[in-house]
Amino acid sequence: MSKTFITAATLLAAVSAIPHGGHNGTPGYKPGNGEDSCGQIILPMDDSVHGAAFNISLGTPAQTVTLLADWTWQTTWVDTPDCYGNYSVADCIPKGQNFFNDQASTSFVDDKTQITQSWLGTDYTPGLGFRNDFGSDKLCFHSDANGENLCAPSVEISVSNFTSKLPVIFDIGGVFGLAPVLPEYNSTFWPTPYQMWKQGILGSNNGWHMCGGLKDYSTCYGKKYLTILGGTDTTVYDTKKTVYHPTSFSPCLNSGPHLNLTPPRYNYWSTVWSGIWVGSTSYSLKADAAPAYNATTASPQCDPIDALAVWDQDKFGYGAAMPFAAFNALVSLTDAHIAYNNNTPGLFAVNSGNASIWQVDCAKVSSFPTLTYEFGHKQNITLVPSQYIDTSMYAGQCLLNARPWDRAIEGAQTFFGLTVLSRSHLEFDFATNMVGISPLNKELYE
The missing domain is CATH 2.40.70.10 (Acid Proteases)
Structure with a gap:
């Protein structure tokens, strides 16, 4: 799909996102614990083959991983050099593929208490059995909108455990989930922003709009989509x-x-x-x-x-x-x-x-x-x-x-x-x- 970019002058004139952590005043609405006192991060996003994508920093020292933002996915998943027990960048990662080397992170903690999740296949790995193990690590966001950074010292993530090398090179290194959470679900179902809300780092409410059908891309800071974790931009809509x-x-x-x-x-x-x-x-x-x-x-x-x-x-x-x-x-x-x-x-x-x-x-x-x-x-x-x-x-x-x-x-x-x-x-x-x-x-x- 085509991408449109705007000039630096237009970017400087873009209206800043005003946080709106909840729906106070809405009949029947009950705010979450500490919702309006928590933070937010403004994340402009561009297209990948599968949809909206952006970069995170993961691990210590920080590694940049490109993630697809997926509302139907759960815990953040990252591709790692693990092919069903054979941990090898040469054998498990196609040349040019974005990925996370968890063994190179001093802050990564392997979570052996969680059971491996398995799918027959997914849209990201067609024809390839999709397996995930779990661990935790430091995860940071960087906002291209205002330069702000926001980190969680430790969040649960899922790491690949495939049966073979990826069949093709993907333009993403993982998937950033935003699915809702049921009370009976354990941490393998918890999206990163949900975990950061529970940790008091983010607000519970998350806003999104796209700019592809608008006059220009200014409210998405020059990109096609805008996601705000922990709040919404009340300048683009009437609450x-x-x-x-x-x-x-x-x-x-x-x-x-x-x-x-x-x-x-x-x-x-x-x-x-x-x-x-x-x-x-x-x-x-x-x-x-x-x-x-x-x-x-x-x-x-x-x-x-x-x-x-x-x-x-x-x-x-x-x-x-x-x-x-x-x-x-x-x-x-x-x-x-x-x-x-x-x-x-x-x-x-x-x-x-x-x-x-x-x-x-x-x-x-x-x-x-x-x-x-x-x-x-x-x-x-x-x-x-x-x-x-x-x-x-x-x-x-x-x-x-x-x-x-x-x-x-x-x-x-x-x-x-x-x-x-x-x-x-x-x-x-x-x-x-x-x-x-x-x-x-x-x-x-x-």
């Missing part, structure tokens, strides 16, 4: 317009292929998805309305519940998710035609899921219908056509960045991220496990 949603920890979150892990976990920032309209026409989100629904796909436990939006700024967050009926209507209303018969989410700016990529006439985009999403039966987000039309993937082409979702096959949940949130502010609160959604101030994009 009075924020709507808070409880996170669902339904077992049905483990029903779809992308979240189907063994052993299962359900700690994803997720919100009830209660409605969708293409123009003024609404479309059903019920399981039995899916094209693939039949007696063999029926799930007595998950079919009756509301659909769930899993918030994800990684590659699955690309694309405006919608049931097939809505997608087919959108294709007809935009007079779209198939341009490409395959798509690999994460490699491209468009995520059409298992569908083809559809192209439209750029001259007609302004006449296309709006898309409206309802969350929690109480909040609407409306997308104008330019938000679901991608022009960055191929020069001169306008592509539908819409992703059809078949609930009978993919489960009760689907992913929501960059396309739907391109003009919204999002916040996650570890103290309450609440998701807050606000419209960005109109002057940022009009």
